[in-house]
Amino acid sequence: MKRHRVEVTERIRFGTHHAITYRWTGPAPEPGQFVTAHPDNDALDPFLPRSFYVHDHEGDRVTLLFMVIGPTTRALASEANTLLVSAPLGNGFHPVETSEPLALVGGGALFSPLGLLSRNLAWRKIAHTVYIHNTENASREFVEWVSGRFPGAEMLEIDGPGLTAETAQGYGGVYGSGPHEFLKEVRQTAGAVPCQLALRERMACADGSCWGCAVPVNESTVSTGKKYARSCVDGPVFEAARLAW
């Protein structure tokens, strides 16, 4: 995987939440695309680069948002002025044909890719509501920061009643990003409304080679009825109906 050394222009910390902004003049990321990131040093730990959704892209700046949990995110949250990243990868959210507004539903800090999606929808003048859940364990500063991340949304609700099966019917599409169990709930809530989910599978190669980021999908052509797609090149955003969860 070709790695690009990029200059970190801003770091924002809210307890364990961390936002890194870096200068990027390569191909523009599409909403729902990801990059792999690695500390800019020769250390062998962490060994695998880590994939992160692009949270935002404006001008020549790209922002990633993550929680500091393990060795990789700890290393990336250091004070280093540079970072090694890949170009934007994968297939992100795709447009749905609808005149209805769209619902963006995020779980905790993992709402990350909905930021760029909201920016993109606002630019295309597509009405959308953003529901962010499960920020109870986050700092007040983080929640305040989140509340400023969706200026183009018609409405932003943080830890409110959220999308219900009933209110979902008023939307032309539902876009979800969050933990695995959270996404299952989003899919159930969306019901028959077209729904796309941004998955988070562990990746190694991030280019389709290793089949490490397997996602069970419904493929009627396979006798077992279950087949694995690759999150890195077939996703990481999938139609909810395609997922064999």
Next chain:
Amino acid sequence: MVARAVDLGVELCGIWLRTPLIPAAGTLGSEALGAAERIYGAMLPKTVTPSSREGNPPPRIAGTAAGMINSIGLQNSGVERFLEELDAFEVGLPLIVSVAGETAAEFTALCERMATDGRVSAVELNLSCPNTERGGISFCASPEAVGEVVAACREVLPGKPLLAKLTFDGALRNAVEAEESGADALTLINTVPAIAVDVHAFKGGERDVFLRGGLSGPAIKPIALRAVYEVSRVVKIPVVGCGGVARGTDVAEFMLAGASAVQVGSGRYYRDAAEILGEFVAYLQEIGMNARELADRVRA
């Protein structure tokens, strides 16, 4: 001062490789070839089995210090589809095909297919898979099983080199057996059995805590080097080093230990393989040798 140009070419069982780097099986897919012909000396696609295999349920990957654990489960579409799609790997380099079966007969059937396919230059036997005729233990757990498979495959693969890929466990005995049974080269080593324990998954209770699989990456390099060093001093056939190559000097280490060529696997996830090759070139320039001279010097 202009750096001296170095010749990266090496020979492996009569096949000329323009660089000593070969992708390790299952680590370089057709969609990621990029400028592969400028980096590698041969192509080696993901291991193929007689029938399609769904692979293991996720999670399949865990990062570790200086490495990673994988538990892919040989997911592949089976040999028929594999051959239909093999042209994707035709980038002007020799093509080595990695095959795996659950019985000696399955290995043999796969080699028969490769024998008649003009695109295939050589076959690598992935002998670390479970042998269903012997209770599901790895072929590499028994030199007799290794010998049986190699001998049967040798018979049906006239004129094409046969490589036996071995695990560290029993490497020396299996290597001798493979050579006596007709292998033309050995690949050392496959991944090392390991387990990752995810304490964060335990706290969250969301996904599996344990991942059992094969460890690869620089963490296993000293183990792989030891196998290459010891085996290459006993057998006469060439050895291909594999395990933890992530830097140019790693390539040199394997060649100094006795390897004629080197496979790059998960190291490509850590670094761009072009960077690894570039560093190896710089090393050769520093010592004033070509790749083949480095390999021959040690073998002699």
